[in-house]
Amino acid sequence: MSWLAGDWTHLGAVAGKAALMYVMALGALRVGERRTLAQWTIIDSVAAVAVGAIVGxxxxxxxxxxxxxxxxxxxxxxxxxVVSVLRSRPRFRRLTDHRIRVLVAHGRVRRRQLMICGLTESDLMAQLRQRGVFELSDVRFVLYEAKGGLTVVSGAHSAAEPPDLIRAGLREAVDVPAGEA
Incomplete structure (x- = not known):
């Protein structure tokens, strides 16, 4: 029966250490950055897994x-x-963050970019439908952001310059369509 409950005298110590580690993790994450739990990057995921392993x-x-x-x-x-602060330096950020990818340009799906990102065309279409986009020809760009979100820019045939933030994303993107950055 010890395989089920273990040593009963040991269970009190386990409960005590678990409670202390919970309080410790709560305090450490509270003093840490809010983004650790809100918007996950690679460094956030690594930290979360490691925290879980240590606490457990x-x-x-x-x-x-x-x-x-x-x-x-x-x-x-x-x-x-420390790594979060170092991410403000472009060279270091390239080591820790994914680059922006252009998944759709002027109404055309860029399948190679989807493949590189591990997405299917069905994944992309579902995300577009959820955002109220029902015609691919209405899409000027879909940017796959560093943290995994999508930015959809409508107006596929618009001759106007893209807004500043979209141009900045295109400049940071990998494999930008000709004449767009």
């Missing part, structure tokens, strides 16, 4: 102390903060 292991591993878990957790949150 510290809570149930009898050979790991609370202090060891707390130090690991604080170190992880501090490293996440």
């Amino acid at each position: 292991r510290t809570a149930i591993a009898s050979d790991q102390s609370f202090v060891t878990g707390a130090v690991a957790l604080i170190t992880l949150v501090a490293m996440h903060r």
Whole structure:
């Protein structure tokens, strides 16, 4: 029966360490950046998985102390903060962030870009329909943003210059259609 419940005397220590690690993680993430949980990038995902592993292991591993878990957790949150600050430098950002991709240009789906992003044409069409776009010919651009969101710019046949923020996204994009950046 020990396989089911383990050592009953040990369960109190597990519960205590789990509660302490929860409070510790809550405090560390509270002092960390809001974006850690709101809009995930690669560094955010890595931090979240690592935090979960540290909290889980510290809570149930009898050979790991609370202090060891707390130090690991604080170190992880501090490293996440350092990397977040370094992301403001373009060279470093290229190591940590995905580049913007142009998935649709002037009403034409760019299948190679979809493939590179791991998306299907069905994925793209579903996202466009959810945004109220029902004619591909009405789409000037679809940008696949660094954090995975889509920006849809209507007016496929418009001769006007794209707005500033769209031009900035096109400049940062990989494999921009000729004459667009």
